[in-house]
Amino acid sequence: MIATLRARGFAALAVGAVVVAGTVLAPTAAVAAEKVVLSKGHTDALDVRYEDGALSLKVNDDTVSPSVTRDPADVTFQVLPDAAMAVPDDPRFAFLGTAGSQVWLLPLTQDPDLLWPGWNTTALDSGVFQGDKVRLSLLDVRGPGDVTLFTQDSFGGPIVKFRGDDGLPDAIDVPVHTHAHSNRAFGALGSYTLKFQADATLTNGTTVSTGPVDYSFVVGELPGSAPEVGLSVSGMAGGYQPNDTVTLNAVQTPQTELDHYHWFSKCPGAADWSIIAGEAGVSYSFTATRELDACQYVAKLYDDDHTVAATSEPVTLRVTSPPEGPGTSQSITASIDETQGALVISVDPEDRAVVLPAAQLTAGGDRWESDGELRPVTVTDTRAGQPGWSASGQLPADFTAADGASFSAGHLGWSPRILAQGSGQGVLAGPTVTPHVAGAGGGLGDSALLGSAPDGAGRGTAQLGAGLRLSLPTETAAGTYTATLTLTAI
Known part of the structure; x- marks a missing residue:
C-alpha cells in the first residue's frame, strides 16, 4: 500500500501454502486494580469470563509479564498518532471514508509500535453454554469520529464485524476457546467511549449477560500531553x-x-x-x-x-542555466519524488507452492511430523518517511482434503529467518511459533510475525523465509491436505 509521512497502510496477499486458524489458551492472570494507559503490545480488550454463575467482561493485559486481569473501567486504550494511515484507493474500503482521507488504524496483525487489542473466550469451558458460544455486541459509540472493527479475507477484502455509523447494536457470535483480532479504525483524533456487552444462554436455558460495559479509547496524544513531532520538507x-x-x-x-x-x-x-x-x-x-x-x-x-x-x-534549491549558443552537449536532470512510495509484499508467482514431505512418526510414536520451507517472501519499502514495517502471516482456514477431511491450522508452526536485505536496512526475523499440540488454536492459525524493520531502517528490499513444522496427532486421517497462507505487510 502507498503510505505518506508516518502513515500506516495495510496490504494482504494470498499465497498457496499450508496452515489454519485457532486460539491460544492463556494462563490465569493476576488481578490488578490500578489505573493504566495501554498504548503498545498485546491485550485482550474483550476478555469474556464466567465465574460463580456470572458472565463478565475483563481486560487481559499481556503488555506486562506476567499478564494481569484488569477491570475495563481502570484501562484507557491509546491509539498512538503513528496509527495514522490514508484510506486506500480501493472501493472495498469506501466504508472507512474518502480515498486518501486519514484514519487511525490498529491493525489485524501485530505492529510492535502499536496496541494490538483482541477478543478472547479461551477462559470459557465447553459444555456450559448452548452452542458453545457467546454473543458480543457493540451497543454504542461516543466520540468525534466513526469506529469500525473489521477482519480481512484471504484476498485482503474487508469483513466488517462492528460498525458504529450504520446503526447499532451490532453483534457477532464467538465460539468458546476463541482468541481473535481485527482491524480497528477510528475516523478522528480524540476520546471515545465504546459500550460492549456479552450475552450467553446456559445449557439449562438460563440467560446470562454482562450488561453494558464502557471501554475508553484515546486516539492521538493523551489530553494534556504535547505531541513530540518531527518536521521535514519534501518535494x-x-x-x-x-x-x-x-x-x-x-x-x-x-x-x-x-x-x-x-x-x-x-x-x-x-x-x-x-x-x-x-x-x-x-x-x-x-x-x-x-x-x-x-x-x-x-x-x-x-x-x-x-x-x-x-x-x-x-x-x-539548485537552478541550472542551459548552455548558451550552439553546442553538442545537453543538460539532463534526474530526480526521485520522495513524496511517492509504497510498501509491497510479494512472492514469485512461479514459486508460491509449498509441498511438505510426507509426515513421519516421531521417535516416541505419538505424533506425525513434517518439516519444510516457506517460499521466499519479498518486502519492498520505497516510502520517504521510513516509518518501518512488519510482515505477518496467518492461515485463515483449516487444512482440507478432497474428501472433506480437515485438521486445524494450529498444527503448523514456523521459524522465521532473514534471507537477504538491502544496505542500511535493519530487518529482524520474527519469533519462532511452535505447532499447537492440541490443535484447537495457536500455531499459524493465529497471526504471526515473519519479520519487521524499525523506524528509519526499513527502506529497501528484503527477502524473508521460514522453516515450517507440521505436528499432527496420530489419529489424523491419511490424505493430502491443503491450506492458504495470507501474508500482510503494514
Whole structure:
C-alpha cells in the first residue's frame, strides 16, 4: 500500500501454502486494580469470563509479564498518532471514508509500535453454554469520529464485524476457546467511549449477560500531553531550470492535529532567515529563477499558542542555466519524488507452492511430523518517511482434503529467518511459533510475525523465509491436505 509521512497502510496477499486458524489458551492472570494507559503490545480488550454463575467482561493485559486481569473501567486504550494511515484507493474500503482521507488504524496483525487489542473466550469451558458460544455486541459509540472493527479475507477484502455509523447494536457470535483480532479504525483524533456487552444462554436455558460495559479509547496524544513531532520538507528536486515550478511540502512525523506553518528562506549573502510573507500552509509553491540558486528553505510548525513545535532541516534549491549558443552537449536532470512510495509484499508467482514431505512418526510414536520451507517472501519499502514495517502471516482456514477431511491450522508452526536485505536496512526475523499440540488454536492459525524493520531502517528490499513444522496427532486421517497462507505487510 502507498503510505505518506508516518502513515500506516495495510496490504494482504494470498499465497498457496499450508496452515489454519485457532486460539491460544492463556494462563490465569493476576488481578490488578490500578489505573493504566495501554498504548503498545498485546491485550485482550474483550476478555469474556464466567465465574460463580456470572458472565463478565475483563481486560487481559499481556503488555506486562506476567499478564494481569484488569477491570475495563481502570484501562484507557491509546491509539498512538503513528496509527495514522490514508484510506486506500480501493472501493472495498469506501466504508472507512474518502480515498486518501486519514484514519487511525490498529491493525489485524501485530505492529510492535502499536496496541494490538483482541477478543478472547479461551477462559470459557465447553459444555456450559448452548452452542458453545457467546454473543458480543457493540451497543454504542461516543466520540468525534466513526469506529469500525473489521477482519480481512484471504484476498485482503474487508469483513466488517462492528460498525458504529450504520446503526447499532451490532453483534457477532464467538465460539468458546476463541482468541481473535481485527482491524480497528477510528475516523478522528480524540476520546471515545465504546459500550460492549456479552450475552450467553446456559445449557439449562438460563440467560446470562454482562450488561453494558464502557471501554475508553484515546486516539492521538493523551489530553494534556504535547505531541513530540518531527518536521521535514519534501518535494525539492535535484535541479531546476529557470521558470520551473517548485512545490515544497511540510511533512510531520508523526502526523498531528497541528496545521499552522510558516516558511522561511535564506539566500547566499544573507545573515538571517527571512519569513516568506503569506505562506502559512503545508505546501509552498514558487517559480525558480537564476537569482534563487543556492537559496535554502525551512518550514516551522506552530502550536495553538503560536509556539514553534518543530522546525525542518534546510533544503537547498539548485537552478541550472542551459548552455548558451550552439553546442553538442545537453543538460539532463534526474530526480526521485520522495513524496511517492509504497510498501509491497510479494512472492514469485512461479514459486508460491509449498509441498511438505510426507509426515513421519516421531521417535516416541505419538505424533506425525513434517518439516519444510516457506517460499521466499519479498518486502519492498520505497516510502520517504521510513516509518518501518512488519510482515505477518496467518492461515485463515483449516487444512482440507478432497474428501472433506480437515485438521486445524494450529498444527503448523514456523521459524522465521532473514534471507537477504538491502544496505542500511535493519530487518529482524520474527519469533519462532511452535505447532499447537492440541490443535484447537495457536500455531499459524493465529497471526504471526515473519519479520519487521524499525523506524528509519526499513527502506529497501528484503527477502524473508521460514522453516515450517507440521505436528499432527496420530489419529489424523491419511490424505493430502491443503491450506492458504495470507501474508500482510503494514
